[in-house]
Amino acid sequence: MSSVEQQQHTHHVDKADYLRRLSRIEGQVRGIARMIEEDKYCIDILTQVAAINKALHAVSLRLVEGHIGGCVVEAAQEAQRTENPELVDAKVAEAAQAIGRLLR
Secondary structure, three states, rough: OOOOHHHHHHOOOOHHHHHHHHHHHHHHHHHHHHHOOOOHHHHHHHHHHHHHHHHHHHHHHHHHHHHHHHHHHHHHHHHHHHHOOHHHHHHHHHHHHHHHHHOO
């Protein structure tokens, strides 16, 4: 599968929702930069960093769910049609690697 085909597999997600979430996170990051510029209390800054981490984790989990529910399921269906189990094995391995990166 080409990288173009892989990029198009985001059709299982609500792009507008992701863009809204990421825009909100971007605003939070700019807010932290202002807090640092204004010498705000360290604990307040750390609280905002924790909120951003939580928001990014939520986005990541939704993306993983979309990948498994869309790409992996599609690969399983294609594997069944073509009698090629390696298709699903590759998608599962790809998902496992992505999850591993998230956990580091």
